Amino acid sequence: MNNNCHSSNLNPHLKSFEEDTLFHIGFSSTHDDLPEMFGDVKFVCMGGTSSRMKIYSERFADELKMEWIDYTKGERYGIFKAGPVLCISHGIGKPSASIVLHEVIKMVNYAGCQDVVFIRMGTCGGIDCEAGTVVVSDKALDEMLKPEYNLHVLGKVVTRPTQLSHVLAEDILSSQSSNNGFNIIRGNTLCTSDFFEGQARIDGAFCHYTEEDKMEYLKKVRNAGVRNIEMESAVVAGLCNAANIKAAVVCVTLLDRLKTDQVTLTHDQLMKYEMRPMDVILAFVSKKLGKQ
Ligand code: URA
Secondary structure, three states: OOOOOOOOOOOHHHHHOOOOEEOOOOEEOOOOOHHHHHOOOOEEEEEOOHHHHHHHHHHHHHHHOOOEEEOOOOOOOOEEEEOOEEEEEOOOOHHHHHHHHHHHHHHHHHOOOOOOEEEEEEEEEEOOOOOOOEEEEEEEEOOOOOOEEEEEEOOEEEEEEOEOOHHHHHHHHHOOOOOOOOOEEEEEEEEOOOOOHHHOOOOOOOOOOOHHHHHHHHHHHHHOOEEEEEOOHHHHHHHHHHHOOEEEEEEEEEEEOOOOOOOOOOHHHHHHHHHHHHHHHHHHHHHHOOOO
């Protein structure tokens, strides 16, 4: 007996499980009809907060004229479906994103989804670009500027590569109209484990380095082709690579880190900028579904 684990890339132990409880997202591989609920999903869109993912999913449903369903169970992660688009929140940082990605990768596998792509739509700090710029990531770099997601497993370091899909990035970029009113650039993304010291800020509760040290590091980061800094891209890239799923990361910058450390946008500016990754992915999904 197995519970319908299709992929040869995934954990071989799963095939022998009678039931897999996806605890954090609230589904069961046997008690929920995952193929019926999610079998048509083609795009898994992920972002930090549940409220933002709800807004994104409502917009997908409106624009694509698709049915909208709220599948959120509990308080941890929001899950909303708009036709073939699944919008899921991943919280802040690599541990939170890793937990939900493990469960969602298994879920799309149990559901039998075909040719599904994963896209993170988030916010970030920019490097050498004005606030409101949308960055489509080439690869995620760690704090040592390596294209790696490193995890400690059984007391050893397991390294997963963090190259994102060139094909998907090109597909996303080629579906954009030139007059959408904001800049879209490509570049590497620095993915850190901390917002303050990990991102070379001098405004955290602790800081033992100078403004000059900070600028020296940020310039080194810029020279490595980095155009933005955030906290989840390496997990999205690393786990999707391991699962053989195409992935993209599309984030909007809230500030230019070569100029400032603090995010001082007004509520209205933030709302406006946060819709930009959504606009980019909506254009891409519409084109893919032949709705443009
Ligand atoms: N998110 C980050 O991780 N860093 C920023 O500077 C802004 C948003």
